[in-house]
Amino acid sequence: MTGATSQASLGAYGAALHARFLRGLAVAPRRAAVRGPGWSLSYEALHERALTWAGALLRAAGHRPAAIGVLAAKGPHAYAGVLAALYAGAAVVPLSTDFPAARTRHMLEAAGVSAVIADAAGRALLAGAPGPAPGIPVLAPDEVSAGSVPVDAAHALGEPLPADAGDTAYVLFTSGSTGRPKGVRISHGSTDHYFQVLDARYDFGPEDVFSQTFDLNFDCAMFDLFCAWGAGATVQQLPAAAFRDIPAFAAEAGLTVWFSTPSAISLVRRTAGLGAGALPGLRWSIFAGEALKCADAADWQRAAPTSTVENLYGPTELTITICGYEWSPETSEGLAVHGIVPIGAVHKGHDHLLVDADCEPVSGEGELLITGPQMTAGYLDPADDQGRFVTHDGRTWYRTGDRVREVADGVLAYVDRLDAQVQVQGWRVEPAEIDQALCACAGVEEAVTVAVPAAGGDLELVAFYTGRPTPASRLARALRGALPERLIPRRYTHLAAFPLNANRKIDRGALRARAAGPPGRTEPAAVPARVPRPAPRGQ
Structure with a gap:
């Protein structure tokens, strides 16, 4: 499969998450799919690298692996690793080289990882992990050494392996109250529904350049990658130094889509980067992961006057984000609760309930419960499901633990947490x-x-x-x-x-x-x- 990928060929991949990359490959084969300081990979180059690595992993494992870990610092190895795992028909398990070795070992075991793509930092972390050696094959793109998976273009896949809607696309881990992280499985079907919602909401195209601020073991990074790749756009990795002067970096990189946590607004403000009109090239400014303050949204809007500012909300268990709200300088403050921008309406195809402390439905304000195609089938350890999933009217609902208030028809506003999280x-x-x-x-x-x-x-x-x-x-x-x-x-x-x-x-x-x-x-x-x-x- 090459840049001349046909629509018929794409149809064979159905709901598979990597079908979105193949869309971008068909639209803009020679455009940069992802780039960072001093490096860039076109859609064609990234595709060929992922096919080669996927072939090597399948050959080493001798079978289609259930899960492949990507243990590499954010850079060309990590991005290619995410795609290679998907191409091999496996679930991606993005891991952080900043995490302690013992925590990483637990995640590998919990997710059933049968192969790892690792850079030098990742291999050092694996070597330092306590306990018995995992015996997991390691593909080391930047090193040929004894024991590493050999990479040979002669054994590259001819095309990516398909995936069914019910197959797991990726596994992410969240902090757990039991003292260990909880693994969340997200299916290809869930991501397919999610990105269909986003395709209808946004007008992303091949000329867009997305900021990539998130670490790859956070699900909002999947928004960056697969929104951009589905449109044939470019993902621009932001180095830490970029935050010293975001307006200058945005102009040089040609950023048109910004996505980060609201914490970034305070950081950019402290570096004097929120002056009026300082970010003229942005078309979309999107925030998620924390409560977005009205004052911060207003300041960012003044800095990016031609940009649409949006607040997205959603836990990992509901596939990246499940609500969205477009900021309006004229009306949003009137709907805000405690000075926080509303989180908006729940995605099409989902139902939501507001419940009281006894999990009985209430109107106006209560804990938010959601059910629908973006909801995870459950945690890796079924014991973690207790208390987070409830049955009502014969359906299973996810309890977000967030108290919300309906402030307009279908528009929700975040009030507070109901637990210690x-x-x-x-x-x-x-x-x-x-x-x-x-x-x-x-x-x-x-x-x-x-x-x-x-x-x-x-x-x-x-x-x-x-x-x-x-x-x-x-x-x-x-x-x-x-x-x-x-x-x-x-x-x-x-x-x-x-x-x-x-x-x-x-x-x-x-x-x-x-x-x-x-x-x-x-x-x-x-x-x-x-x-x-x-x-x-x-x-």
């Missing part, structure tokens, strides 16, 4: 996972983590613990062996005992008030500050 720079964080990791640190008896507003409007994680007083830097170092960087609290406070409420339960409200109080009441960890990297995960 929080969003930190787009990450969906279960504080209980951090608490369990802290309790495993020497001298810590009990731990409670809370999130409070920090400078710039982001949330900051603050940990309280009992047991033996321990330097904050030591606790932070210990947590790095168990948690991703963004889940590591920046401040720690030792308490002789936790405050209790009237029900004799730990008073989290009192802890949040203390964490948000004057400086000096909690001890900061001696860790370097990180430049926020926009990375989504449902509001």
Whole structure:
């Protein structure tokens, strides 16, 4: 299959996620499919690389693998790896080279990964993972060494393998309250419905250039890749240095579609990048992963006056995003709740319910439940399904855990979370996972983590613990062996005992008030500050 891919050939791939890349290949074979600092891959080149790698993986495995991991820093290897896994008929399991080795090992085992595409950083992480060697074949694109999967163009696939709508397209992991990440399976049928909704909503075309701000182990990265590739457009990887001057980078790269978490707005504002008309080339400005403030939407709209600004909402379990709302300077603030832009209407083909604490339907305001073709069939571990999926009127519904309010006909607005889950720079964080990791640190008896507003409007994680007083830097170092960087609290406070409420339960409200109080009441960890990297995960 080449750039001359026919519509008839495309039809053979039906709902398969990689059919969208084949569409782009047919429309713009020599256009850049994806590019980054100092490199670029055309649709033809990326297609041929993915076919070669897929052939090598299939030959090494001796069968069609159920899941292929992609453990590479964001760059040409990672993007080609995502496509190669799909071409091999496998589920893609994007992994982060920034995660601890033990966490990565758990994800590989939980997802049933039978082969990995890894760059040098990924291979080092695999080598350092504790426990018995996984015995998983590793394709190392930048190195030929003993034990690595040989890559030979002679064994390249002639064309990608097809996939059925019910097959898993990708597996992503979210923070889990049990102390381990939860694996979410998303099918080709779910992504097919999702991108059909987006095709009807947006006018993306071959001349568009998409910002790619998200790490590939976050589902909003799939929006960037497959919206762009389905239109024959270009995906532009943003290096961290680009955030020092987004207007200059956007102009040089020719960006027309921006997609990030709202945290990026504060970052661009701090670098004086939100001046009136500073982003004239943008046609679409899309935000997801955190609550979008009206003030931030208004500032971005002034900077990108010819751009349509949209707020998208959705947990991983509902395939990337499930609601969308177009910002209007004239009417949106009147519909906002607590100064937050509405999340809009639920996607066509889905039903939603608002329920009370007893899971009984209510009108006006309540917890949001959704069912429809974008809903996952369940977690990798069925035990994780409990409490998140309920049956009503003979159908299964996903409980988002978000309280929403209907502010206009079919238009929903986010109010708050009903549990302890929080969003930190787009990450969906279960504080209980951090608490369990802290309790495993020497001298810590009990731990409670809370999130409070920090400078710039982001949330900051603050940990309280009992047991033996321990330097904050030591606790932070210990947590790095168990948690991703963004889940590591920046401040720690030792308490002789936790405050209790009237029900004799730990008073989290009192802890949040203390964490948000004057400086000096909690001890900061001696860790370097990180430049926020926009990375989504449902509001």
